[in-house]
Each structure stands twice: as structure tokens, then as C-alpha cells.
Amino acid sequence: MVAKLNFQSLQTCLVLIYMFTSSTMSITLPPDLKDKIQIDPDAIKAASTDYGHIVTQTPAGVLFPSSVEDLKTLIGFSFNSSVPYTIAAKGWGHSVHGEAMATNGVVVEMPSLVKNSNRIVIGGDKASGFYADVGGEQLWIDVLNATVQKGLTPVSWTDYLYLTVGGTLSNAGISGQTHLRGPQINNVYELDVVTGKGELVTCSKQANSELFYAVLGGLGQFGIITRARIVLEPANPRVKWFRLLYTDFDTFSEDQETLMSVNESPQFPNYLEGQLLMDPNSLDDYPPEDRPRIASLIKQYGILYVLETATYYDVGTKHSVNKKLHQLFKSLSPLANIYTRDVTYVEFLNRVHTDELILRQKGLWDVPHPWLNLFIPKSGIQAFNNGVFKNILLKQNFTTSIVLVYPMYRNKWDDNMSAVIPDEEIFYTAGFLDASGFDNWQVFDNKNKEILEFCDKAGIKVKKYLGFHDSKGEWINHFGSKWKTFQDKKNQFDPKKILSPGQKIFN
Ligand SMILES: Cc1cc2nc3c(=O)[nH]c(=O)nc-3n(C[C@H](O)[C@H](O)[C@H](O)COP(=O)(O)OP(=O)(O)OC[C@H]3O[C@@H](n4cnc5c(N)ncnc54)[C@H](O)[C@@H]3O)c2cc1C
Structure with missing residues (x-):
């Protein structure tokens, strides 16, 4: 990749601007940002x-913004x-299919704004x-630490907190608090x-x-x-943190729904999730x-739930x-109740970070992550257990996978x-x-495709979360009745299809 000088136009009195040339095309970038756009390897x-x-x-350049003005300049110049060149805001790059990338465009390293x-x-x-007024580049862990110092907290979380506010709000941001x-x-x-x-x-x-409505869950x-x-x-x-063990999926999901339906004030339990245990060596x-005992139950039943x-509490x-x-x-x-712990609020919310440190130490963090996240209507969850958990994961020996499964209410979401x-x-x-x-990783990717094919054949109308789709047709299908509004708003707010090209919806 070569950086060379070019002249923009005679109208702007021969202002010097930078032009970045990649193997396939050249883009012209705003001269005001030349010190902040890097092209080094x-x-x-x-x-x-x-x-x-x-x-x-591969992008043509990477912007390290020091102000919101820089973002206005970068996008305005392209517009x-x-x-026009494409632009992708990148939070902490915790996407798994290139959603924060921009081939031949500009990636914006949002954390660069943290210095302000x-x-x-x-x-x-x-x-x-x-409320907390929070920069889109901020990590949820930093929001947590800043707010608890004042005895306050956000109410809804993700499992892992080293994600940016802008990144999770572009998807949805779900965890065990979502049901409530x-x-x-x-x-x-x-x-x-x-x-x-x-x-x-x-x-x-x-x-x-x-x-407002477009941006929330709007995939950038x-x-x-x-x-x-x-x-x-x-x-x-x-x-107070508990894990209860089940050998039978129906009882497990009925109990999840019982917990979800507790109607008391103050509302509780505050957090509700679930996961599969299939590997006796990962306990x-x-x-x-x-x-x-758990290992022998896994050997006996194949899958445990x-x-x-x-539930959060204080002395009172x-x-x-x-x-x-x-x-x-x-x-x-x-x-059985296999786990009872009494921990601090921060320790609980930041629990996945402990796993991260262990995985990093073992060199197992910076490896491929062929993930699949789905939303499954309740009417299909029993068939999903039989067809996917038992017939695909267990039979094909995908037993080391981490698999989460938990319910939530549609009326806690805003359909706008x-x-x-x-x-x-x-x-x-x-x-x-x-x-x-x-x-x-293709082995896992193929397994994910098989899961989707099973749902399709069984008539289970799943929706992908954090989803990538291979074609525009699949995206149209994903959005269903929301597609027209989504497309209209794209034409209204990003008519030149500049932003977040890595989602491959309009680019
Ligand atoms: C270990 C791990 C655990 C996770 N756990 C959960 C979980 O419990 N619940 C959950 O909901 N998700 C979870 N996620 C997924 C996570 O929410 C998404 O991957 C999210 O996009 C990551 O945020 P990021 O800041 O790294 O975003 P990036 O991957 O950098 O960006 C994601 C998308 O958002 C766009 N974007 C980024 N910043 C902005 C911005 N400021 N404005 C507009 N668009 C922007 C990007 O262009 C891109 O399209 C997890 C991911 C990991 C890796």
C-alpha cells in the first residue's frame, strides 16, 4: 500500500490531499486528517x-480520531x-465475521477517543x-466501574464487559437481565x-x-x-448466584420460564441464563x-442442562x-443445586473476564471463533433441543462447545x-x-449451517443474532416486515452506503 500526494480540485485552490492506493482501487481522503489516518502495516x-x-x-487506512469533529470530517468528506469511500467504526473488534471491517475503506479505531x-x-x-452520558467507544467494564463508585449501575448487560457501548447498541446487548x-x-x-x-x-x-430507533440494533x-x-x-x-442441574430439557425450560414469570416488586431474580454440559472433562x-458426580451424570445422560x-441484594x-x-x-x-455463591456485584458482572484471562494464558483466546447465535420461538424450542442439541451436537461429538440457552419476553423489546x-x-x-x-473452523461452520438447515426443514422460524448473512436476499428475509423501513432509513441517513460495509447488507 502506497501513500502518494494528489491535487483535489482547482475549485479548492489546489489543496493538497492524500490518496491511498490499494491493489484494487484508490481513495481520496480528507487532508485535515492526514496526521490521524495511519497506513502502516x-x-x-x-x-x-x-x-x-x-x-x-484490508482497509486503505485507519483513522485514530481525537474528537467527534474528526468523525464528521471523515464521513462528510466521503459523502x-x-x-465515496466506505467507513467502519470499530469498537473492540469483537465481531466474528468482519462486521467492523472496510475493504479499501477507512476503519475508525473508536477507542482512540477514550483519551478525551x-x-x-x-x-x-x-x-x-x-443516567450516564457515555462515549460510544467506552467499554462497559469502565461504565460499570465509574457508576458503582456513585452507588449506581446500568440495568442491562452483556455477559462479557470488554465490549464497547457503540458496538453492543448496534446489535442489542443481551444477557441474563434481558428477561426482566x-x-x-x-x-x-x-x-x-x-x-x-x-x-x-x-x-x-x-x-x-x-x-434513534434506526440506530439501536441498526448494525452500524x-x-x-x-x-x-x-x-x-x-x-x-x-x-446470590446459583446453578441448578437438570437431566431433562422440558423441566429445565419450564423452570426457567417459572423464574422469568415471578411478578413481585422489587423484581427478581435479576439474572437468568442456562447452558449445556456435555463434556465431563470441562468442569x-x-x-x-x-x-x-456431574461427570458421571454426563456419561449417563449425554447432556445436562x-x-x-x-439475585442482587444489600445488607437491608x-x-x-x-x-x-x-x-x-x-x-x-x-x-440438584450444584453451585451457590455469594459475590460482589462487580465480581458477578465481570465473571467472563476471569475465563478470558485463563484462555489468554493457554493461548486459546486469539483463535478462530465460528459462532452462531440464534433467537428461537418458544413453539420450536423442544424440537430444537431434540434436533440440534441431541441429534447434531451430541451425535456428532461437538461436546466441548460452550452452548448457552435461555428465554426472554418479546414485550421487553421495542419493535420500533x-x-x-x-x-x-x-x-x-x-x-x-x-x-x-x-x-x-470450517468443521464448526458446517455444523452451524446444519443447525440452520435443520430449523428451516423443521419450520422453526429462528432469527440470527449478531448474524451475518451470505446474500442480500438472506438479509431481506432476516428483516422480514422490517426490511422496507430499514432500507428507507438507510436511504435517509446513509444514502451513499458508506457505513459499516462489513455487515454486507448494502455493500
Ligand atoms: C467474548 C465475547 C462475549 C460476548 N458476549 C455477548 C453477550 O453476552 N451479549 C451480547 O449481546 N453480545 C455479546 N458479544 C457480542 C458483542 O456484543 C458484539 O460482537 C459487539 O459488536 C462487540 O462490540 P465491539 O465493541 O467489539 O464492536 P465491533 O466488533 O468493533 O463492531 C460491531 C459492529 O458495530 C459497529 N460499531 C462499532 N462501534 C460503533 C459505534 N460507536 N457506532 C455505530 N456502530 C458501531 C461496527 O461497525 C460493526 O458493524 C460477545 C462477544 C465476545 C467476543
Whole structure:
């Protein structure tokens, strides 16, 4: 890749601009940003890959912005150019199929904005509600640390917190709190967005609502989120955390739905998830004394189902929470309670980071991640268990996969937003979170295709979450009745199809 000088136009009095030439085409970039756009091999390499390690796309340059103005300049210049270049905001690149990449375009390293002060500001009051004004580049772990210091917290999370606010709000942001509080996109008051025309717009449900709804779950298609006003509430300092073991899927899912339907004030349990246990050799997360028994149950049943739930409390509510949980657990039918922990709130929310450190140490973090995340309507979940968990995973020996499965309510989502979910009041998410070698990720990818084919044949109307689709037709199918609105808003806010080309929806 070569950087060379060029003259833009006589109208602008022969202003010097930079032109970046890649193997296939040249792009002209704004001269004002020449010191902030890098083309050195390290910057290009880092922007050409992601957590998936499956897709590689080479940009022409990488912008390290120091202000929101830089984003306006970059996008505005492309929008006004006769040959626009594509632009992808990159949070922490935790996508798995190149969603934050831009072939021959410009990748924006959003974390570069972190250097500015005041990018997490807490405001509001008890009467009108608290909030945090947070830069789109901020990590949720930093939002957590800043808010708990003031006794406050966001209400909806992802399992892993080293993800950016802009990155998760472009998808949905789901975790064990979603059944109660909705996804992260439902817990935002206001956004600042630099649109595909290079205009900075403040939007909310009340002002510029079309942009607000489009951007939330909008896969980066309508603008770059530079600030999000996140809903906060008082934080409880401690968490009671349980895992209940099941050998039978129907009992497991019935109990999940029982927990989800608890209708009390204050609402609880605060967190509800579930996962499969299929590998007797991967029980490091469980107390050593329980491991032999769990391992022998896995050998006997093939799959065990682990319901995971947690409730937040403080000194004042400790006893009443204990009593309520005791009562509630009486209505459940697990084989055993295999895990009871009492931890701090931060320790609980940041639990996946502990696994990350172990995997990094073993060299198993920066490897391919052929993931598949689905939303499955409740009417199909039993067939999904038989056809996918038992007949594909177990029979074909995909037993080392991390597989999450838990339910949520459709009415906790806002259908005006771009995120797409199944058309039933209760639906489940299933996450197949495989890590593989560089030479065999296709084996897992083929297994994922087989899962989708099974659902198609069985008539289970699943929706992909964090999904990539191979063709525009598949995207149209994915959006279903929302496609026309999604397309209209793209024409309105990013008419030159500049933003987030790596999603491969319009590019
Ligand atoms: C270990 C791990 C655990 C995860 N756990 C969960 C989970 O529990 N729940 C969940 O919902 N997701 C989870 N995810 C998925 C995660 O939410 C998405 O991959 C998310 O996109 C990652 O954020 P990022 O900041 O790395 O975004 P990137 O991968 O950098 O970007 C993702 C997309 O968003 C766009 N984008 C990035 N920043 C902005 C911005 N400021 N404005 C507009 N568009 C932007 C990009 O262009 C791209 O299209 C997990 C991912 C990993 C790797």
C-alpha cells in the first residue's frame, strides 16, 4: 500500500490531499486528517481482523480520531466526494465475521477517543432518574466501574464487559437481565450520532426519533454513535448466584420460564441464563467435590442442562431475599443445586473476564471463533433441543462447545428499533460459542449451517443474532416486515452506503 500526494480540485485552490492506493482501487481522503489516518502495516493488520479470525478485509487506512469533529470530517468528506469511500467504526473488534471491517475503506479505531476526558459523565437525580452520558467507544467494564463508585449501575448487560457501548447498541446487548429489563438498546434515553452524511444529530424517542430507533440494533448502518445516555438505577453491592442441574430439557425450560414469570416488586431474580454440559472433562467451573458426580451424570445422560440465576441484594434486603429465594426454589424441580455463591456485584458482572484471562494464558483466546447465535420461538424450542442439541451436537461429538440457552419476553423489546426477534411472546436465545484451530473452523461452520438447515426443514422460524448473512436476499428475509423501513432509513441517513460495509447488507 502506497501513500502518494494528489491535487483535489482547482475549485479548492489546489489543496493538497492524500490518496491511498490499494491493489484494487484508490481513495481520496480528507487532508485535515492526514496526521490521524495511519497506513502502516501494524495499523492495517489490526483493522483487517477481528475476534472471529475467519474473515480478513484490508482497509486503505485507519483513522485514530481525537474528537467527534474528526468523525464528521471523515464521513462528510466521503459523502461529498464523487467517489465515496466506505467507513467502519470499530469498537473492540469483537465481531466474528468482519462486521467492523472496510475493504479499501477507512476503519475508525473508536477507542482512540477514550483519551478525551469526560467521556463517562453521571447525571440526573432520584426524582427524574439517573443516567450516564457515555462515549460510544467506552467499554462497559469502565461504565460499570465509574457508576458503582456513585452507588449506581446500568440495568442491562452483556455477559462479557470488554465490549464497547457503540458496538453492543448496534446489535442489542443481551444477557441474563434481558428477561426482566429488556436488552441494552431498551435502556437508552438519548444518542449522539454522526450520520452517513457527516451530520452530528442528537436523537431520542422525543427528538429525531426515526434516527434513534434506526440506530439501536441498526448494525452500524445509519451513523456512528458518539454518545449514549444510559439508564441507571441504584446498585446493590452483593449477588446470590446459583446453578441448578437438570437431566431433562422440558423441566429445565419450564423452570426457567417459572423464574422469568415471578411478578413481585422489587423484581427478581435479576439474572437468568442456562447452558449445556456435555463434556465431563470441562468442569473447572464447579466445586471439585461435585465434579465426579456431574461427570458421571454426563456419561449417563449425554447432556445436562444448567439453569443459572442470580439475585442482587444489600445488607437491608439480605434476609428477605434469602426467604424469597427459598420459597421460589421450592417451586422448581432440579436434580440438584450444584453451585451457590455469594459475590460482589462487580465480581458477578465481570465473571467472563476471569475465563478470558485463563484462555489468554493457554493461548486459546486469539483463535478462530465460528459462532452462531440464534433467537428461537418458544413453539420450536423442544424440537430444537431434540434436533440440534441431541441429534447434531451430541451425535456428532461437538461436546466441548460452550452452548448457552435461555428465554426472554418479546414485550421487553421495542419493535420500533432495528433489532429483529421472533414473532412470539416468549423466545429463547441459543449461543454456540465455539473456539477452534486455524485449520478446522470450517468443521464448526458446517455444523452451524446444519443447525440452520435443520430449523428451516423443521419450520422453526429462528432469527440470527449478531448474524451475518451470505446474500442480500438472506438479509431481506432476516428483516422480514422490517426490511422496507430499514432500507428507507438507510436511504435517509446513509444514502451513499458508506457505513459499516462489513455487515454486507448494502455493500
Ligand atoms: C467474548 C465475547 C462475549 C460476548 N458476549 C455477548 C453477550 O453476552 N451479549 C451480547 O449481546 N453480545 C455479546 N458479544 C457480542 C458483542 O456484543 C458484539 O460482537 C459487539 O459488536 C462487540 O462490540 P465491539 O465493541 O467489539 O464492536 P465491533 O466488533 O468493533 O463492531 C460491531 C459492529 O458495530 C459497529 N460499531 C462499532 N462501534 C460503533 C459505534 N460507536 N457506532 C455505530 N456502530 C458501531 C461496527 O461497525 C460493526 O458493524 C460477545 C462477544 C465476545 C467476543
